[in-house]
Amino acid sequence: MYIQIKDLCFRYGNSKMNTIRNFNLSVNQGQIVSILGESGSGKSTILRLLCGLETPSQGVISIGGKTVTDDRSFVLPEKRGIGMVFQDYALFPHMTVAENIQFGLKGFGRKAKKQRVEEVLDLVNMKDFSKRYPHELSGGQQQRIALARALAPKPSLLLLDEPFSNLDADLQIKIRSELRDIIKKTGITSIFVTHDREDSKAIADRIITMRDGSAYDWDSICTIKSEFPEEQPMTIS
């Protein structure tokens, strides 16, 4: 298993109930997993726990064989090597597209940086936009840059938080398939969160449904769609 989440629990400081209750999930390398759930189901929190922006109260997370958190340890988010596309993209408004993408390329030489920026811009079909500022781009373009920025440092895992929620309906359908192609081209393991069943169906290899802080079921469609039919379904917890 590439990613293992065991008995994960989490509670926000001001709430009495656990937002995440004994959450379990394992993901194979290269798989695109969708976490489907209504707002408040805790699906975004799973992403924040995976990348280290929140600290779980209990449970173990390991990525690529390395334990990133358990009872005795916690790896800071900047050390986890995970890429994330935020719901509203969070492109730095004071940097150009190229500068945004370069931002994550720590330890690259100048030439290597430039080359990598060109590569990922090419990947998302935005080659001509490197000098633009984020506010000069449309919503769909911003999203592609956010994706390019997350992919540039070659992360071990890509997380996408509601990637389509800020797009117009017709744009959404077009970008869905595009997004799946890009991710598949890089072969990166990805987890994305959505409240839209259609999004999940269009992109994911596998769909997890969340309710009240636990992954409670395989979605039935997903068994048909899954590229990994041999895998055991989730235990109900």
Place this chain on the structure above:
Amino acid sequence: MKLFRKLPGYANIWSWLSLMIVVLILMPNITILLNFFTEKAENWGHIQEFILPDLLKNTSLLMVFTGVLSILIGTSLAWLVSAYDFPMKRFFKWALILPLAIPPYIAGYTYNGILNYTGVIQTTLRNQWGIEVDQKYFDILTLPGAVFIFTLFLFPYVYTITRAFLANQSASIVENARLLGRNAWEVYFRIVLPISRGAIVGGVSLVLLEVLNDYGLVQYFGVPTFSTAIFQTWFGMNDLTSAIKLSATLMFIVFGILILEKVLRGRKKYSYASAKVRPLTPVRLKGVKAWTAFSYAFVIFSLGFLIPFIQLVDWMFLTFDKIASPEFTSLLTNSLLVSFVGAAMIVVFAVIIANFARMHQSIVSKSAARVTILGYSIPGAVIAVGISTVFIQIDQWLFGFYDWVGMDPTLVLSTSLFMLISAYVIRFLAIGYNSIESGFDKVGHQFTEASRMLGMNVTQTFFKVDARMIRGSLISGFILAFIEILKELPLTLILRPFNFDTLSTKAFQYASDEQIHEASLASIIIVIISGIAIYIFHQVLEKEPN
């Protein structure tokens, strides 16, 4: 076991620095509170019996009357400006904040200079019409006189906060009340005042804290309050321990006000959670009504800014040649220097704590934030007593070290500018903090999180992303703190090194030595710099969408 997970997040420079700053702020205050219960003071019995009742009486009278009058003037002007259109309203909207540019002690001696026997009013009456007036009608150096000055020059706190609230929050409620057939007065008393309670209480508690903080005005007017009594026992009777006990008593009064503020604001939140606010549409006044509204605003503006300002300018021209000397240049440099260094340190400290507080939404960080704001409620004289006690103690610990490095084992730190600037930081940190915190709030967490997901740690993220995005707040925090330090009197008066004068201490000295005219140049510089800052903040910044 959660601790092991939490530790890596806390183990960075921001946490350590925040801890240090919190200790720095708490030390003087805790020293005062501890000494209140332990140390015996020689004069305390005497003070308790003969002085304290007077202090309590004067302080309560000043607070009650200034409080009530500021509410009356502040809310009525706020309502007038938000709900009605009348001649020059757009000007009054920000000009009514200008009285804040004139510190009460400057206003006090200016008014005394206008009203006394040699002042412009009495000389005109005498020389033009030969009228000799009874001096008692022109004596402003009384408790009611102090209330008059405090009210006129502090009411803008109530005015600004209430106006901001009314402009953004009240539209639908007020319009509904009108539709239900209520006339203007009914709307004001039955709707506007009750719904703005939170804003009014917030504004008036700032006014009261300023009254407690004041030293210059009450000293000049001869109205003994806690600040003057602390000076008197400390420097007049040389009894620091009694001064500490007085300071502690004053601190309890401050805590009382803060608690009262919390209680009065109550649990009810008179604001909408929704971000979509509709501004109140003003009603156009016509004829007599329009000119009555104009006259009211104009009278308050004249009394609170125009008249003292013109008088100061007039005196400045009278005395300019005499006062503008190399010595004055050094005053100006001193003022600008301490204000600059102080404000810069405030911004740095405020950024450290604000960033720490937003990274960790925990009790620790929330208390750190609370402590940071604490200093602003504590009167200058109290902070001065606390901080010099602490610094003298530190000096005594360091005697051995001074000796060892070959210096005279005397008081080094407690006679240095370092102590004065530390005191500024403690007192005005809240100003920088509030500005920076609101900057962080506006930007949100997403950019910081995005940066950390791209491999930058907290410190790299701060310099590459956060600092750039809250630049505006950093600058405004700096300017606001700069102005406050420039105007500050009691702290500077007590804690400045020997022979170190600033614009405010010199102005106060001139005025105290009956050289009111000579005080005008220093005063006018303070007033103009503060006035420009107010103009920029409330006129220029308000027009920008963000």
